Amino acid sequence: MPRLVKNGNYVQLLVKDKPFLILGGELGNSSASGNDYMRSIWPKLKQMNLNTVIAPVYWELMEPVEGRFDFSSVDTLIKNARLNKIKLVLLWFGAWKNSMSCYAPAWVKTNTTRFPRILDKSGSQHEILTPFNKNNLDADKKSFVKLMQHIKQVDGTQNTVITVQVENEIGMLPDARTYDEAANTAFNQGVPEQLMTWLIKNKNSLLPELKSVWEANGYKTSGSWEEVFGRNLSTDEIFMAWYYAVFVNELAIAGKAVYNLPMYVNAALNRPGWKPGQYPSGGPLPHLMDIWKAGAPSIDMLAPDFYNPDFKHWCDLYTRTSLPDRQAGNPLFIPEIRFENGIDAKAFFAFGNYNCLSFSPFSIESTEHPETEPIGKAYNILKQLSNLITKYQPAESVRGFLIEKDSVLKDIAIGNYLLTVHHEYKMGWSAGAKNDVWPLAGGLIISVAPDEFYVAGTGIVITFASVTNTKKAGFISIDEGRFVRQKADSYGENEKWIPGRRMNGDQDHQGRHVRIPGNEYSIQHVKLYTY
Ligand code: DGJ
Numbered sequence: 042m043p044r045l046v047k048n049g050n051y052v053q054l055l056v057k058d059k060p061f062l063i064l065g066g067e068l069g070n071s072s073a074s075g076n077d078y079m080r081s082i083w084p085k086l087k088q089m090n091l092n093t094v095i096a097p098v099y100w101e102l103m104e105p106v107e108g109r110f111d112f113s114s115v116d117t118l119i120k121n122a123r124l125n126k127i128k129l130v131l132l133w134f135g136a137w138k139n140s141m142s143c144y145a146p147a148w149v150k151t152n153t154t155r156f157p158r159i160l161d162k163s164g165s166q167h168e169i170l171t172p173f174n175k176n177n178l179d180a181d182k183k184s185f186v187k188l189m190q191h192i193k194q195v196d197g198t199q200n201t202v203i204t205v206q207v208e209n210e211i212g213m214l215p216d217a218r219t220y221d222e223a224a225n226t227a228f229n230q231g232v233p234e235q236l237m238t239w240l241i242k243n244k245n246s247l248l249p250e251l252k253s254v255w256e257a258n259g260y261k262t263s264g265s266w267e268e269v270f271g272r273n274l275s276t277d278e279i280f281m282a283w284y285y286a287v288f289v290n291e292l293a294i295a296g297k298a299v300y301n302l303p304m305y306v307n308a309a310l311n312r313p314g315w316k317p318g319q320y321p322s323g324g325p326l327p328h329l330m331d332i333w334k335a336g337a338p339s340i341d342m343l344a345p346d347f348y349n350p351d352f353k354h355w356c357d358l359y360t361r362t363s364l365p366d367r368q369a370g371n372p373l374f375i376p377e378i379r380f381e382n383g384i385d386a387k388a389f390f391a392f393g394n395y396n397c398l399s400f401s402p403f404s405i406e407s408t409e410h411p412e413t414e415p416i417g418k419a420y421n422i423l424k425q426l427s428n429l430i431t432k433y434q435p436a437e438s439v440r441g442f443l444i445e446k447d448s449v450l451k452d453i454a455i456g457n458y459l460l461t462v463h464h465e466y467k468m469g470w471s472a473g474a475k476n477d478v479w480p481l482a483g484g485l486i487i488s489v490a491p492d493e494f495y496v497a498g499t500g501i502v503i504t505f506a507s508v509t510n511t512k513k514a515g516f517i518s519i520d521e522g523r524f525v526r527q528k529a530d531s532y533g534e535n536e537k538w539i540p541g542r543r544m545n546g547d548q549d550h551q552g553r554h555v556r557i558p559g560n561e562y563s564i565q566h567v568k569l570y571t572y
Contacts, residue, residue: 043203045303045341045372049435051396052372054303056128056203060431062392063203064420065130066405067095067377070138074099076117082406083125089408089417090424093128093203094118095376095401100135101146104184112191122201130376130399132206133188135292136181139210139309140321142170149180156180159219169214172288173223185292186299193300204399205302206376207292210309210346211285212321217277228280232269236283237262239335248361250328254279274317279332281323286336293339305342306333307376310349327358330371346377346403352387353443360395372396377403385415385562386443386483389498392423392430393441393485415499418562422497425524425564426487428536429495433487442501444482456488458505458514458569465500465559468550473559480559494567500559505569512571516552519544520566538566 043056053060066086072078073096086094096118104110115131122129134144142150142158149156150168157174158166170177185207196202213219218228231237240247240255241262247255254270255261261269270276293304311320325333325343333343345359360373373395378384380402391397408414423430433439440455442462453460464482466474473479484498496503505514521544524536542548544565549555557563 043200043302050370050437051435052370052398053396053431053435054203054398057200060427061092061128061203062397062423062427062430063093063128063130063374063399063401064091064388064423064427065093065095065376065399065401066091066416067132067401067403068097068406069404070097070134072406073097073118074102074114076114079117079121083121083127085406085408085411086127087125088411089405089414090420091127091405092420092424093130093399093401094122094405095130095132095206095399097132097134097209098188100133100144100181100184103188104146107146107148107180110184110187110191112188112195115188115191116195119196119201123199128200129202130204130206130401131188131192131202132209132376133185133292135185135208136170136172136177136288137208137211140169140212140214142168145170157221157223159213159224160221161216162220164220167214169219171219171221171224172284173219173221173227178288178291182292182295186295189296189300189302192302197300202302205296205304206344207289207296207304207306207340210307210321210324211289212309212324213278213281213285213318214321215318217274217317217322218281224284227284228266230265231263232266233283236332236335237269240331243331243335248328248331251279251331278317278322279329281317282325282329282332283336285323286325286333286340290337290339293337297339303341304339305344305374305376306337306340307344307346310345310347310355312349327355327361330359330361334371341372342374342398343371344374344376344399347375348377348379352390356391356395356397370396372398374399376401380404380407380416382415383481385419385499386481388416388419388423389483389485390441390443393439394443395441396434415560415562419499422562422564425536426485426495426497429487429489429524430485433489438488439485441485442483442498444501446479454508455486456491456494457508457571459508460486461504461506463502465502465556468502468556471559482559484557492569494569495564496555496557496567497562497564498557499562500557502554502556504554507571509571514569514571516549517568517570518566519549519555519568521563522566523564540566 159169308325450462482500484501487495520540521542522540
């Protein structure tokens with residue numbers, strides 16, 4: 042079974058018993074619903090070196106009539122993924138997709154008495170199923186379980202499907218909470234005992250956002266939501282997050298009981314300055330991670346979708362490890378990132394700096410030129426390095442860099458050395474250096490021995506200093522090269538290093554640094570000595 046396992050301080054995704062990094066791309070929402078439409082897309086995905094496609098399964102198409110299931114689009118996805126030697130992450134577009142319930146089948150949408158909606162503050166309905174209703178939960182859950190049963194039946198041995206996303210970008214709009222009758226009743230009742238017990242148990246290691254809300258109200262250990270957390274929008278959001286998490290957890294428990302794949306939920310990141318309800322309230326956002334972890338323990342990962350700036354800021358928030366029962370933290374799993382300039386550098390950084398399990402530009406098929414896409418070039422390098430990254434990560438022997446025009450990273454400790462990393466354009470040797478805007482640079486380094494490294498990326502210059510102040514560092518050799526697979530279908534086993542150019546003279550500035558020019562992508566094998 043594909044599964045998550047703890048290795049040292051890290052969680053790894055094992056596929057066929059080997060650590061697997063998802064070099065992915067998510068399909069645009071409607072692409073997977075058209076088999077003919079998908080025909081021209083698969084070759085593009087191969088050209089960009091994807092090893093995984095993240096693709097939706099649509100409730101409305103899978104269960105068009107209640108209790109009657111059509112798995113043809115799932116089967117076609119699996120068949121074509123196998124033909125192309127690509128793995129699949131399936132997205133359950135069930136009760137909610139970007140807050141709304143637009144993928145609910147017609148028999149659900151048209152029966153608002155049986156399947157009630159949320160009400161906004163003014164009492165008006167929206168096309169959003171309320172999580173406070175058992176019919177809604179049962180209908181969604183039944184269908185999701187059928188999907189998991191079907192995946193098990195058709196894929197239980199081959200394991201083309203490696204992970205499942207439950208719902209998509211959950212969150213309440215246009216207010217911070219729903220005002221339907223069942224929700225109002227729950228709101229006025231006490232904070233559920235399950236949450237209260239969890240809060241008390243983890244009081245000292247709560248993330249600061251939730252801790253401060255609870256602290257501001259005197260750490261009350263019982264009472265209504267407003268008594269415990271205060272009378273404000275933040276409480277409305279916490280309340281909503283809890284009930285969304287509990288709903289989703291029910292799906293995950295039932296789905297895993299039939300076929301135990303890793304499962305995650307994804308979040309639409311909140312924009313700074315916006316209030317809950319202006320952004321989708323109650324989703325698996327950084328400030329609600331504790332509530333989601335408490336309410337949905339069967340969900341393995343809370344995953345950010347990146348359409349905001351400040352990549353590092355959000356990655357840092359999602360990988361915080363303060364909670365004891367969070368064990369190795371929340372592994373960074375990126376199901377979506379805007380398909381734009383700079384994602385090549387971000388991919389190197391994410392896999393090198395965080396224990397990232399998945400990187401995946403959204404609407405990956407939209408490119409007209411897959412053969413020249415920077416992300417395809419980055420994936421070509423990352424594919425060759427996946428084994429080395431996952432082998433050395435648990436020993437803390439991998440680092441990643443993300444470099445903007447003026448940023449310099451100093452004193453990065455690895456092996457026997459302290460590194461300084463800056464943008465290659467700083468050398469002034471590239472024509473592009475005269476431009477106002479420089480491409481984002483990124484890379485990673487793997488220490489395979491205290492004096493031996495593999496460096497990869499784009500647009501970086503790295504200088505090495507000895508950790509001992511008394512000595513200087515010099516290069517014995519720098520070789521550009523590639524890892525070649527020994528078995529065509531082995532997803533990265535048995536690689537052999539084939540050196541290409543010896544990178545000396547101008548290429549290492551006469552022994553001063555390791556350099557990968559901007560807009561180029563390479564792996565360099567570096568051996569050092571001290572004197
Ligand atoms: C995030 C959603 O999760 C995707 O399904 C898609 O709607 C994108 N936004 C569009 O930018």
